[in-house]
Amino acid sequence: MRNQNQPVASEGYPFIALFAFVTLVFALLDWDLPAFVLLCLTLFTVYFFRNPERIIPGEEGAVLSPADGKVIFVGKVMEERYFKEEVDKVSIFMSVFNVHVNRAPCSGKILDMFYNKGEFFNASLDKASLQNEQAGMLIEAEGGQRLLCVQIAGLIARRIVTYPVIGDMLERGMRYGLIRFGSRVDIYFPPGSEIRIGVGDRTVAGESILGSLR
Incomplete structure (x- = not known):
């Protein structure tokens, strides 16, 4: 099954890529404020789709x-x-x-x-x-x-x-x-x-x- 051993869930990739691309476009156009806002949105999306490892308890039942x-x-x-x-x-x-x-x-x-x-x-x-x-x-x-x-x-x-x-x-x-x-x-x-x-x-x-x- 998906997302068993990766730090960010694959369902987030399209959103992260889109926001990162728009951030880059705004940065190249020197639109500093929109670029900063989109950068924050990109980072939050990465954070939202994080997929940390966990220690599974072994207690039976x-x-x-x-x-x-x-x-x-x-x-x-x-x-x-x-x-x-x-x-x-x-x-x-x-x-x-x-x-x-x-x-x-x-x-x-x-x-x-x-x-x-x-x-x-x-x-x-x-x-x-x-x-x-x-x-x-x-x-x-x-x-x-x-x-x-x-x-x-x-x-x-x-x-x-x-x-x-x-x-x-x-x-x-x-x-x-x-x-x-x-x-x-x-x-x-x-x-x-x-x-x-x-x-x-x-x-x-x-x-x-x-x-x-x-």
Whole structure:
């Protein structure tokens, strides 16, 4: 899969190249202020698409955070698509300053995937989980438990990228996609899971433990 061992996600290359080219044109025309603004925009784009390495915990059964950001919801909800019962959900909000490369929360096989076009409400709002553009994947963990991970576009995000397809095997902590420019990830735990994170906590994708499967 893409972006496993490179410092900047490949999805950012077109934006970086465009802004860098316009910066160069303005600099050659001696348009100092526009050139400076475009240079800052180029550097921010490189920063936004950064793809740092992470130290993956080895704890058996641990569910890792798929995203950098802030936990904005932890609680029980009805999940109608797959579980069709009340399960625990954890929602993580990513601002434009967070790393936006998403990582697999657990090792396992992708059983199913879905994509909904949707709206573009602020990703921190509750209705974003239902109405925003989103892409989800149902993972069967090594112990047979099922976990649902949903990428949700935010207010200014317009592109969700998911690398694997149905049937692919994921390794816990590996990069599996990204969302451009502000977004959210919801994780639905199977019944009987232990949640070990709270609202307001900060998470690091591939390192922070959200809970554990039983």
